[in-house]
Amino acid sequence: MQAMGAAVDVSDIAADLGRFERVAVTGGLGFVGSHVVATLAAAGRSVLVLDIAPPPDLLPGNVTHHRVDIRDVRAITPTLREVDLVLHLAGNPSGTVSVDRPRFDFETNAQGTFNLCEALAGSSVRKLVYLSSAMVYGVPRTCPITEDHPVAPFLPYGASKLSGEHVVSVFKHALGLPATIGRAFTLYGPGEDPKRAGGEVTQFLRWHLNGEPIRATGDVDAKTRDFCSIGDLVRALLFLAARGDEGEVYNLGSGTETSLRELADVIGTVTGRQASLISDESITDDTYRLVADTTKLRGLGFAPRTSLAEGVRALAAELGDHPAPPAVDTIFRRGQRVGVAGR
Ligand SMILES: NC(=O)c1ccc[n+]([C@@H]2O[C@H](COP(=O)([O-])OP(=O)(O)OC[C@H]3O[C@@H](n4cnc5c(N)ncnc54)[C@H](O)[C@@H]3O)[C@@H](O)[C@H]2O)c1
Structure with missing residues (x-):
């Protein structure tokens, strides 16, 4: 474990x-x-x-x-x-x-x-x-x-x-x-392997804690996720x-919609240092809204307990000042790679 x-x-x-x-x-x-x-x-x-x-x-x-x-x-x-x-x-x-x-x-x-x-x-x-x-x-x-x-x-x-x-x-x-x-x-949360974790919270925070700009893709206002x-x-x-x-x-999911820019702002607020966010806007394949309707889950009596700011704060504390930077070669474009048969 x-x-x-x-x-x-x-x-x-x-x-x-x-x-x-x-x-x-x-x-x-x-x-x-x-x-x-x-x-x-x-x-x-x-x-x-x-x-x-x-x-x-x-x-x-x-x-x-x-x-x-x-x-x-x-x-x-x-x-x-x-x-x-x-x-x-x-x-x-x-x-x-x-x-x-x-x-x-x-x-x-x-x-x-x-x-x-x-x-x-x-x-x-x-x-x-x-x-x-x-x-x-x-x-x-x-x-x-x-x-x-x-x-x-x-x-x-x-x-x-x-x-x-x-x-x-x-x-x-x-x-x-x-x-x-x-x-x-x-x-997102403590314990993710930086060699495998491709989620934005972990990746953005790792860059920011190392004093590097956060590197996004697509339209950082239109691209939203459910963290x-x-x-x-x-x-x-x-x-x-x-x-x-x-x-x-x-x-x-949390049922809360957060744009990539809002995530970078939360990271800046939590760490007390404004985040520098840059984005390659030529890549638009994953610029969409991916947010859960959690009505059905909430019908079981569930409600999320951790706000994004609280979750980012806990993760930042776990990662420390110089965590390993993200090491995932994330796929941005559909059809970017051809499949490799037989492996
Ligand atoms: N992490 C995410 O953001 C995310 C989001 C949606 C769904 N999921 C799902 O959650 C599950 C867990 O994801 P995770 O992030 O903890 O991944 P992880 O890689 O950290 O954990 C997967 C575990 O499965 C074990 N495993 C892999 N292949 C196995 C095999 N053939 N036999 C037995 N054990 C095997 C690994 O050793 C590892 O301990 C996955 O099924 C994934 O599809 C994850």
Whole structure:
């Protein structure tokens, strides 16, 4: 588990979570997973981490680790016999990697999700929560985006996450697997790997803390996002576990629209030093509004607790004065690269 994983307060849904004694978290050593595992461990659950990465030196007493590859159904099946809840977070989270290695991305995200569902079908599991992504929507036609917005991914990553959704849905409807799907918007928070994290909050803050200009693309006023703190995302996932309807899809976001210029302003205010924002306006492919309509999630009783300023402040404190600069080769243009077959 990453050292950064921090427990989130979920005492308000403790009673609803009470029916899940044994919880499996696939991808429990990753950015999202480490916070989920810390939260469940602090809430007294028996947690089983399923991850391809080796275990860390120290784990809380109620957390165990199985090193497995979700692409290998025979390896994961025996580990899932006695779990009440599964949070499926393992996967490739990177659009960039999905363009470089589309087969790897599909086998991990789509085939891996199929393997998990097959392993759980007929088991005694009481709930599966699958973490999907807003990238399944493609370029939004309307804003804020409701869950019934058309899906039209333009990256292999969006297609593999959507394939995972379809698999989860059919296992629910045809085989009775009790499953709920969440689509996360733009996440940020402590513990992101700078080599993989392509979200604007982390990237902008890393440049700014190093005294460099913030480098954006597109129209920084028209390009808006729904920035969701990792703490709120963890809570939202556990709301889906506790109260989400089976067979349903929920947007997971703050529901707040923030332009890139507003984000840079927040970073300047929090750090006490005005941010220098420059943008390549010739790249317009991702100048759109990507904001969640969170009405459905809020209907479960969820409300975000972390404002963008609070979240940026916490992340800035964690990163310190000279964090590693962003190292993600982010894809800006559709069709910028040709797919590489066979990898
Ligand atoms: N980070 C975001 O902004 C974001 C946004 C939307 C959705 N998501 C989804 O959230 C999930 C977690 O993302 P993250 O940011 O924590 O990524 P991450 O890379 O930090 O964590 C993923 C974890 O999955 C594990 N894993 C990868 N392949 C595996 C395999 N074949 N078998 C077993 N374990 C494997 C990794 O070792 C890692 O610990 C992903 O499914 C991603 O699609 C993330």
